[in-house]
Every structure is written in structure tokens, then in C-alpha cells.
Amino acid sequence: MNSKTQNKIAIGALYGIAGFVVLILLALLGYILVSGMPQLSWHFLTAPAKAFLKGGGVGVQLFNSFYLLFLAMLISFPIALGAAIYLYEYAKDNWLTTTIRTAIEILSSLPSVVVGLFGFLFFVVKLRLGFSILSGAFALTFFNLPLLTRSIEDSLRTISETQREGGLALGLSRWETVTKVILPAAVPSILTGVILSAGRVFGEAAALIYTAGQSAPALNFMDWNPFNISSPLNPMRPAETLAVHIWKINSEGIMPDAKAISSGSSAVLVLAILIFNFAARYLGKRLYKRLTSA
């Protein structure tokens, strides 16, 4: 067998494997969307869920998912940004940074159920936050922080060392170089990382089951005072998210249209994550163009 045919066989095999992966992905997406799309309607997206009757929606769960995502990002982004800047721009390689890096590594490979149980014991029980949005947001922060820190660190790494030298040689301090040269240059890629991690957080269930809880009390969308129990903004209310809803319906749903609601919810979830992914690419590219040409 000469090297040309060998090459052909190898390429054929690689195409085969790649095609197989794409096929599985498309089949999964297709199945979820085909069985879920027919359920989607304005009513489904906005109505509260029903426990025993048919015709419930996922409005509250959808809102909860976004609200939790927002809070979790609000807490984890500044910490992750600070940690990444420290680790990449300032820290020298020594035992301390090696320890931090290892900790981040381990934390990022922790199964999310474990994060959820830790959140339950610590935030829900110990700190008496109860099943609440706040407990959930803290658990999601633990889940998200290591991944986000690493992704921001990777974004900083893509900015060439010559840019840092350029900034310093111009008489900027290290901090000015980081904030005025490196960060602006890294914004598009950081944003992409944030949105992608938002997709992961949005679809997370295991970390939330025992922290944000599995019930979604009806909300009064006219009441925006965060201290009222029926206000959507109240951070102390239990808040079942979309992903948790899917899990719950499938394990103990007793409404007659459980199957349909679960399919519909899955379709919403998948669509939201797809939108996150495409938005990440689009915004990242747009922003990079804007920043580098304006």
C-alpha cells in the first residue's frame, strides 16, 4: 500500500468519524426540536405551570432561569475577572499560584451534583438562606467560577506579549497596561467566553435542585419590589428553573400533559442555548471589528 492510498484511507476515516459526531448531534437536536416545537406558543412561554391539570406553561421557570443566570453572572464575573487578571498578568510562578491553579482545575471538574449538595449544606442549611434564588446563585457561582476564570485567562493569553511591552514602553504602569490596552483588546474574546459559560449555567440542573429548590410559586409580574414574596425580583423565594422543571416532570410529573410539557421545555432550553452560542460568535466578531477600527 503506497502512502497516497494510506492518506486517502486516513482522510476517509476522519471524515467518517466527524460525520458520525455531526449526525448524532443533528439527530438529538432534531428529535428535541421536532417533538418540542409543536408545544411552543405564547401561552406556553408565559403561563405558570400547573401541578395536576393540563395546559400549564413554563413562564415562571423561564423567568427564574434568566434571573438566576443574571445573578450568578453578577457575582461570578467580577471575581473571575479579578482572579484571571491576577493569575495571568501579575502572579509569578510559585507554590501559591500553582496551588490556586490546581484548585481551579479541581473545582472545574467537580460534578455539579456535588456542587449542589455542598450548596445545600452550606448556603441552604448552614447560612439559613433556605431554598432560594440566592442559594442557587451562589451554587452556580461555585460551578461557574473556575470555568469562567480559565476562559478569561485564556482570553488574556491570546493577547500578544508585544502589546504588553508596547504599553509599558510607553510609560504606562502595569495596571494601566492591563486595563487600557490588554482588556480592551481581549473584550471580544472575554465576551464570547462569558456567553458560552452562560449557556452552560442556563442548562444546569443538578447544582440547583437542592439550592434554588424545585417549586415555582406563582409570581406577580406587576410587583417589582424585591422584598415582597411574590415579586419576581425577590432573591429569597424558591425558584425552579427550566432545566430543573424538565428533570422534575420526568421523574414525578403527574399532570396529564407531562410528556408534552417536558418536550416543550427541552426545546425552549435547547433553543436558548443555541441562541447564546450564536450570539457569542456574532457579538464577539462584531465587537472585535468595532474596537479595532472605530
Next chain:
Amino acid sequence: MSEEILTTQDLHLYYGDKEALKGINLDFTEKGITALIGPSGCGKSTYLRTLNRMNDLIPNVTITGTIKFKDQDLYSPNADTVQIRKEIGMVFQQPNPFPFSIYDNVIYGLRIAGEKDKEKLDAVVEKSLRQAAVWDEVKDHLHESALALSGGQQQRVCIARVLAVSPEIILLDEPTSALDPVSSSQIEATLLNLRHDYTIIIVTHNLQQASRIADRTAFFMNGELVEVDQTKNIFMNPAKKQTEDYISGRFG
């Protein structure tokens, strides 16, 4: 005879325990161009980077000896590196414009220093770009990305960026080695323009370049300064055998 603006005395530099500079004594008078030449790895870049403390960024570097900029000890414990680098600017081998517009690139140093006056900034941009001899090429797209320029234009924008913070000394480390011959000669012309107003120290591998633009040339070898003299003398009538061998292409 003009004043000495920068002096180095018995300068040693170690990367870990490898001695890269072995006691350099070299002074620079105000204005004019000094070229640093020598075989690859002889320590030219290392020496240049000690002059505005860019070697501070590399871990495990030890530096002994004194460098004085106008009687100010650059390595004294209370020296302000940020201030030093404003007065002693640097241009690198690879053009490194920031990923912003040409305009923003040039005024970046000033803007961060707090300058807000639009008219003043506009004036500085024009003046610096003119000095760097790129004004005519970029004046119609100042607000487009500097990354869209050719390598040679980028390099001249980088020179303008340094000029905008009005340094006294400009260090250049092989600024034309990544450029085509036409761009290189434009940079050379730019430097010849600047030599009346700035003290310029340039590392170059291109001996013709040194002979074309430098008033003085210093020859380095193995971490030592072999010889420094008027460029003419170095090329026509070197005092040391090693210099002669290098100039006539017998090694390096």
C-alpha cells in the same frame, strides 16, 4: 561637545547565573544616532533593554553597575520606572500597534496621562505622525484600525506613538528587520529626520544601515563592548582586530 545624557558604568547582567553583559562602559551624548552592532546573541537587545528597564519584566534577572540618565540613577530603589519609560521610549522589532485606530494609538500615552483637550490631542497626532513621516499616508483614515496598515506604516505609527509622549531618548531594537527594503529606507529617513531632536540608540543587524544613518557605532561581542567610535572610523579604520573581522564579514 554636547552633554552626556546617558551613561553606563560597569554594567553586568545575569539571566539566572548566565552572564549576558560583562561590564559595559558606554556613554551617550545628547542628540544623534548611535548604532549597536554585533553578532547574534552578543547582548545588544539585552543592553538596550536595560536602558529603560524593560528587563525588569523578565524573571531571574540580576543587574549590577550603574546607569545614569541626566544624573538620575535608573536602578536606584526609588527610581520611577513608569516615568523613566516616558522619557526613554522604545520601538520593537515587530511592529506592535494596539488594536485601535491610528489616532488612538498615537495619543494613547497622553490620553492615559489625563490629557483631554481635543485640539491639543489633534495637534499632537499630526505633529507626531509628520515627524514619523507617515502623516501623508494615513491622514485620511486616522480613525481606521492601525492593524489595517502595512508593516512599515505600522512601525512608523509605533514611532509616532513614542514621539507623542515626548521622550528624550528613543531606543529601537532592529526596527526594520521585519520590513521590506522600501519600508526600511522610509524608517531610516524618518530616523535621520529625528536625529536633530532626539537621542536615538538603534540595534541593527544591517551593517549598511548602521553606516548610512549612525553618527556613532558600538560593536558588541560575547556580552562585551569591543569598541565604540564615530561610524566612519568603525567601518573604515577600526581599532580592534575583532571589529575589523566582523565588519569585513569574516564571522557573525
